[in-house]
Amino acid sequence: MQPPLFTTRRDFLRTTLLGGALGWTVPSFVANTFSALHASADGALTQFATGKDGPILILLQLAGGNDGLNAVVPYTNDFYYNARPTLGVKPTDVLKLNDTLGLNPSLAGFKSLYDAGRLAVVNGVGYPNPNRSHFRSTEIWQTASDEDRYLTDGWIGRYFDNACAGCDPTVGINIGDRLPQSFSSHNPTGISLQNPASYRFMGAGLNDDEETAYRSMYGDAPGGASGSGDSVSMLSGTITLNNGQSALDFLERTSMDAQVSSDKIRDIAGKVKNMVKYPGSGLANNLQLVARLIAGGLPTRVFYVSQGGYDTHTNQRGSQDARLKELGDAVKAFTDDLTAMGEFQRVTMMTFSEFGRRVTENGSRGTDHGAAAPMFIIGGDKVKNGLVGTEPSLDPKDLLDGDIKFGTDFRSVYATLLQDWLKTPSVPILGRQFDTLPLIGTPA
Amino acid sequence: MLAPLPSAQWNDATAAHLLNRAGFGGSPRDIHNLRLMGPDRAVSWLVDYERIPDDTPPPDWTQNISATELTQRDAIYKMADADTRRELQRMRGNQENKQIADLRYWWMRRMSLGPRPFQEKMTLFWHGHFATSFEKVRSPYFLWLQNETLRQNATGNFLTLLISMAEDPAMLDYLDGERSNKGKPNENFAREVMELFTLGEGNYTEQDIQQLARAFTGWGLSKDRLHYEYHLSNHDTGPKTIFGQTGNFTGEEALQLITQQPACAPFLVSKIWRYFVQDQPPAAVVKQLSTEFVAHGLDLGWLMGRIFRSQEFYAPEVVRSQIKSPVQWIISASHQLEAPLPTEAMTLVMLLQLGQELFQPPNVKGWDGGVAWITTNSLLDRYNFAAALVEGQRVPLPALTGQMQGFANSIHNDGLLQTGPAPVAQLFTPDQVAAPDPFLNALQARFLNGSLNPLRLASMREFVQTRVPLQEPDIRKAIRLLMSTPEYQLT
Numbered sequence: 001m002q003p004p005l006f007t008t009r010r011d012f013l014r015t016t017l018l019g020g021a022l023g024w025t026v027p028s029f030v031a032n033t034f035s036a037l038h039a040s041a042d043g044a045l046t047q048f049a050t051g052k053d054g055p056i057l058i059l060l061q062l063a064g065g066n067d068g069l070n071a072v073v074p075y076t077n078d079f080y081y082n083a084r085p086t087l088g089v090k091p092t093d094v095l096k097l098n099d100t101l102g103l104n105p106s107l108a109g110f111k112s113l114y115d116a117g118r119l120a121v122v123n124g125v126g127y128p129n130p131n132r133s134h135f136r137s138t139e140i141w142q143t144a145s146d147e148d149r150y151l152t153d154g155w156i157g158r159y160f161d162n163a164c165a166g167c168d169p170t171v172g173i174n175i176g177d178r179l180p181q182s183f184s185s186h187n188p189t190g191i192s193l194q195n196p197a198s199y200r201f202m203g204a205g206l207n208d209d210e211e212t213a214y215r216s217m218y219g220d221a222p223g224g225a226s227g228s229g230d231s232v233s234m235l236s237g238t239i240t241l242n243n244g245q246s247a248l249d250f251l252e253r254t255s256m257d258a259q260v261s262s263d264k265i266r267d268i269a270g271k272v273k274n275m276v277k278y279p280g281s282g283l284a285n286n287l288q289l290v291a292r293l294i295a296g297g298l299p300t301r302v303f304y305v306s307q308g309g310y311d312t313h314t315n316q317r318g319s320q321d322a323r324l325k326e327l328g329d330a331v332k333a334f335t336d337d338l339t340a341m342g343e344f345q346r347v348t349m350m351t352f353s354e355f356g357r358r359v360t361e362n363g364s365r366g367t368d369h370g371a372a373a374p375m376f377i378i379g380g381d382k383v384k385n386g387l388v389g390t391e392p393s394l395d396p397k398d399l400l401d402g403d404i405k406f407g408t409d410f411r412s413v414y415a416t417l418l419q420d421w422l423k424t425p426s427v428p429i430l431g432r433q434f435d436t437l438p439l440i441g442t443p444a
Numbered sequence: 445m446l447a448p449l450p451s452a453q454w455n456d457a458t459a460a461h462l463l464n465r466a467g468f469g470g471s472p473r474d475i476h477n478l479r480l481m482g483p484d485r486a487v488s489w490l491v492d493y494e495r496i497p498d499d500t501p502p503p504d505w506t507q508n509i510s511a512t513e514l515t516q517r518d519a520i521y522k523m524a525d526a527d528t529r530r531e532l533q534r535m536r537g538n539q540e541n542k543q544i545a546d547l548r549y550w551w552m553r554r555m556s557l558g559p560r561p562f563q564e565k566m567t568l569f570w571h572g573h574f575a576t577s578f579e580k581v582r583s584p585y586f587l588w589l590q591n592e593t594l595r596q597n598a599t600g601n602f603l604t605l606l607i608s609m610a611e612d613p614a615m616l617d618y619l620d621g622e623r624s625n626k627g628k629p630n631e632n633f634a635r636e637v638m639e640l641f642t643l644g645e646g647n648y649t650e651q652d653i654q655q656l657a658r659a660f661t662g663w664g665l666s667k668d669r670l671h672y673e674y675h676l677s678n679h680d681t682g683p684k685t686i687f688g689q690t691g692n693f694t695g696e697e698a699l700q701l702i703t704q705q706p707a708c709a710p711f712l713v714s715k716i717w718r719y720f721v722q723d724q725p726p727a728a729v730v731k732q733l734s735t736e737f738v739a740h741g742l743d744l745g746w747l748m749g750r751i752f753r754s755q756e757f758y759a760p761e762v763v764r765s766q767i768k769s770p771v772q773w774i775i776s777a778s779h780q781l782e783a784p785l786p787t788e789a790m791t792l793v794m795l796l797q798l799g800q801e802l803f804q805p806p807n808v809k810g811w812d813g814g815v816a817w818i819t820t821n822s823l824l825d826r827y828n829f830a831a832a833l834v835e836g837q838r839v840p841l842p843a844l845t846g847q848m849q850g851f852a853n854s855i856h857n858d859g860l861l862q863t864g865p866a867p868v869a870q871l872f873t874p875d876q877v878a879a880p881d882p883f884l885n886a887l888q889a890r891f892l893n894g895s896l897n898p899l900r901l902a903s904m905r906e907f908v909q910t911r912v913p914l915q916e917p918d919i920r921k922a923i924r925l926l927m928s929t930p931e932y933q934l935t
Contacts, residue, residue, distance in 0.1 A: 063807075132650075133639055135809055169820070178799060178806070179819050192819030194797075198840050199821060201928065202828045210921045213907045214827075214928060217900050247767050250815050251823070251930030258820035308806075313620050313632050363628020364620060369635075401650070 064311030068373030079394035109328025126372030126406025142181035157185025196269030268296030275340035284330035348379035372406035467561030469776030543584035572810035599745035626680035629657035659698035709734035770798035830927035836865035
């Protein structure tokens with residue numbers, strides 16, 4: 001007997017509600033049979049809110065505060081070399097983008113993307129009154145709040161709330177073990193995944209009565225048997241992480257999402273193969289999995305991956321350069337893979353970091369927390385490659401307490417991606433209208 | 445407010461709650477023994493642990509550390525031949541990975557089997573608070589040293605603990621204290637000590653950070669790099685203005701200034717309350733406890749006794765409301781199963797997958813805890829690890845690359861990723877396995893210290909009723925199923 005394949009939470013509920021007499025007292029093998037019978041009818045019942053061929057956004061977090069100045073190097077700028085006697089990247093080493101800016105030589109992967117018209121650099125991105133705490137600034141980027149406001153739900157969480165109420169839980173996938181705050185929302189949506197092979201309830205293997213019993217424990221929504229309306233409202237109701245709602249409700253919700261998504265993911269991740277060889281880094285591994293999930297036809301809209309190690313207070317040239325190499329090489333392989341799979345044109349990737357770093361190096365051959373920095377946007381023909389935004393001035397009189405002043409608010413980048421790429425209004429998500437950037441458009 | 449728990453409310457449920465939060469839970473017998481002590485003595489037994497002897501030996505490899513081992517790294521870099529250097533580095537890396545694995549398992553066993561559960565739980569709390577990571581501090585010896593320092597100062601005076609951490613070799617490495625000098629002070633420790641260890645954001649200025657960084661210069665390591673040493677020549681002796689006060693503050697004096705800030709006591713009290721009691725500390729309770737905490741000279745043992753004796757600690761909305769950390773999940777499960785901890789390999793893989801590698805918190809804020817432990821991925825992992833603990837299913841080794849390959853290499857001693865099925869028949873009496881209700885009552889009492897929701901209970905009853913009298917394989921399945929529920933994740 002095929003295990004039941006529940007495709008959306010709503011679908012899952014609908015199936016059990018249709019068999020209204022299916023309360024908790026029905027023997028599990030009957031419930032299983034019923035579910036299996038409805039598995040074939042799934043296609044008719046399924047309503048993917050977002051569709052499996054729509055645009056995909058990938059958020060790639062560079063955690064720790066990526067030093068923008070050594071990534072996108074102003075190689076003709078004396079202020080830069082004066083401030084960084086040991087850290088400055090030599091003009092002869094940079095990979096030139098134009099006659100004033102070049103990439104750190106470790107970013108050969110990005111240079112290759114730039115030359116192929118697949119990379120845009122948005123320079124001088126930040127926000128007013130920059131905060132230099134990892135945690136507070138990361139929170140600001142994840143929740144898209146002003147620095148003096150404290151929001152708990154994330155901008156992608158709000159996107160899910162607005163654009164796809166009752167969506168499949170796999171509409172957002174985080175590769176990692178901690179749900180990023182950007183996914184946090186009133187109706188928690190999105191799953192976290194690391195190893196597809198173990199992303200399921202594994203029975204002891206001798207026979208499947210244990211797995212059957214496990215499924216029957218989730219065979220109905222909590223409180224479901226009493227009334228169909230009640231169970232639907234409870235699951236789609238307000239479950240926030242922070243407003244006194246219980247941990248138990250959060251656990252119930254997550255458990256249900258795990259149940260619904262695990263069959264599907266395992267199926268896809270097992271069948272689909274990558275088409276290029278990736279380098280051997282954690283980031284590359286994660287992007288490899290993302291590529292398979294995209295090619296496998298999940299209705300995912302947003303993927304989130306994270307690369308750590310950018311908090312380079314000491315010996316920066318050793319550590320940041322290594323991180324950038326990993327980044328460039330992994331993303332290049334990923335774009336090549338998606339291209340070979342025929343999926344690249346519907347994917348856009350955005351890198352972000354909680355802040356850049358101070359212009360002047362410190363006494364430990366590193367840099368301390370700073371403010372504005374560049375963001376990288378990688379995408380297909382619809383993404384306008386090149387340099388966007390003004391190159392920030394490094395003249396000490398133009399700095400803010402030793403840090404680079406922002407020219408572009410990061411929420412402009414978000415607004416652009418929401419409106420022009422994901423085709424959803426940005427104002428309900430970001431709270432107000434931010435000027436969009438000329439990043440996405442029809443190919444020339 | 446904060447009145448003692450009335451003795452009429454002291455029972456198995458409240459005793460279990462105390463053991464779960466102040467320790468790592470226990471079997472029904474452990475809970476019963478605690479209950480017999482009565483609420484006041486039970487708290488004393490846990491918190492005033494100095495009376496209980498603890499002669500747990502440290503890991504072998506920490507005892508004969510010689511200077512040459514620790515300066516090996518420098519020696520390697522001086523090697524002219526690149527191939528030899530690479531080989532020596534590889535060997536060194538392997539040794540570090542073996543030692544850190546050994547250290548992690550040593551501590552898990554100590555938390556699980558040691559005679560002072562609360563001291564271990566408090567040490568675990570401080571480890572998350574004064575977060576320091578092996579990812580940067582590549583010395584298992586220093587991480588062990590830090591662990592022992594935290595253990596010794598866990599319930600003493602907070603300023604003493606704070607100073608011990610500021611002068612701790614692992615911390616000096618992690619937050620760059622030892623690389624800060626009077627010419628160019630490094631701000632990392634100054635910022636994090638206030639933001640994360642003592643005051644919280646918004647209670648200091650950028651100026652305070654810069655001045656504090658100057659006061660902290662001079663802390664470093666001895667020439668043999670075996671212990672802390674003060675280097676006056678590196679210390680900026682000039683006047684600093686911190687929190688509006690000016691003086692030639694030394695690092696220790698500056699730390700004292702920090703603890704005297706009004707924001708310090710409430711910050712600590714709130715964090716401790718969130719860890720041991722509930723997510724949203726009531727403002728009035730924090731205010732009251734902070735005042736008393738300051739009046740008691742920031743005596744942590746006094747504070748913990750006060751909290752564990754209060755009615756608020758035992759409130760219905762507090763009991764079984766906290767999501768178990770991975771450490772708590774593993775250790776309390778082994779107590780409930782009355783079985784030994786899983787093998788080193790199993791334990792370390794579980795901690796890695798569930799997001800709590802000891803000595804390797806994700807960042808300097810430690811572990812967020814609570815709902816942060818739970819994602820679809822980690823929840824499925826918990827359900828599957830239950831099968832490993834109870835039914836003898838194999839724990840799959842995660843896909844590893846780069847630095848993580850070192851982790852795989854470190855699973856050396858008993859690279860066993862599975863043990864036999866747990867002997868569980870002995871946990872139930874013949875009467876209990878003969879009929880559904882007695883069995884389900886005993887099952888819930890032992891594994892939940894509470895009950896399943898009625899619908900899930902009905903599903904369990906349905907599973908059990910066709911199988912009574914229960915044989916051991918079915919008892920295991922029932923336990924595994926119960927461990928695969930949302931309710932089981934709570935403590």
